[in-house]
Amino acid sequence: MKLLDALKWRYAVKKMNGTKIPADKLDNILEATRLAPSAFGLTPYSIIVVEDEETRKKLQPAFYNQSQVVDGSAVIVFAAWTSVTEKEVAEYMADIAEQRGVPVESLNDFAGYINGSLKNLTPEQATVWAAKQAYIALGFSLVAAAAEEVDATPMEGFVPSAVDEVLGLKELGLTSAVALTLGYRDAANDYLVNAKKVRRVNEKLIIKK
Numbered sequence: 749m750k751l752l753d754a755l756k757w758r759y760a761v762k763k764m765n766g767t768k769i770p771a772d773k774l775d776n777i778l779e780a781t782r783l784a785p786s787a788f789g790l791t792p793y794s795i796i797v798v799e800d801e802e803t804r805k806k807l808q809p810a811f812y813n814q815s816q817v818v819d820g821s822a823v824i825v826f827a828a829w830t831s832v833t834e835k836e837v838a839e840y841m842a843d844i845a846e847q848r849g850v851p852v853e854s855l856n857d858f859a860g861y862i863n864g865s866l867k868n869l870t871p872e873q874a875t876v877w878a879a880k881q882a883y884i885a886l887g888f889s890l891v892a893a894a895a896e897e898v899d900a901t902p903m904e905g906f907v908p909s910a911v912d913e914v915l916g917l918k919e920l921g922l923t924s925a926v927a928l929t930l931g932y933r934d935a936a937n938d939y940l941v942n943a944k945k946v947r948r949v950n951e952k953l954i955i956k957k
């Protein structure tokens with residue numbers, strides 16, 4: 749499917765049919781998600797992939813019992829770092845050095861620039877900043893899922909502290925920012941399956957100067 753056709757095909761599915769996504773499709777969606785850009789390239793979040801049915805059942809109440817959590821095939825939780833310190837920046841520099849084959853010392857200015865930009869953020873501000881980066885990854889997942897003809901429902905309708913508890917995110921220095929369920933639409937039972945897509949009209953949405 750062409751990209752625009754795929755984006756018109758996708759919608760936020762309310763009722764999924766329990767069919768499992770093939771592993772290669774899930775891998776492709778995750779790889780596209782990994783390729784999302786982030787500020788400085790720091791990627792201040794982790795992507796938690798929950799396919800296990802028992803864990804999804806435990807998550808469902810934290811998602812206000814939204815059915816897609818269990819009727820889908822996977823729940824992806826985009827979990828923001830709860831603090832961003834020089835340690836994480838140093839780890840990122842080590843990754844660049846290794847993956848680009850450059851001496852880590854050659855990255856000192858870059859590291860200093862990142863640390864200087866982030867040092868005045870409170871932990872709360874750092875988490876909000878990290879969550880913004882995570883939302884870009886969510887966007888990439890949504891587009892990639894559509895390209896793979898896999899249905900996806902983005903979700904903010906959950907209690908972050910409850911999701912964090914089920915997944916043990918606090919211990920990992922993470923907190924849930926936004927989520928996505930992946931699966932296949934239950935066309936016979938989803939009231940939105942044939943609903944016309946509503947978006948603000950171009951004249952209001954796109955302001956040309």
Ligand SMILES: Cc1cc2nc3c(=O)[nH]c(=O)nc-3n(C[C@H](O)[C@H](O)[C@H](O)COP(=O)(O)O)c2cc1C
Pocket residue numbers: 758759760761762814901902903904905906926945
């Ligand atoms: C960040 C975000 C959070 C959302 N949270 C939920 C949610 O918790 N449950 C749900 O069913 N839909 C959720 N939606 C789906 C939106 O309602 C939907 O994307 C929007 O109405 C546009 O419709 P479409 O995606 O079907 O084109 C969310 C969408 C976004 C982008």
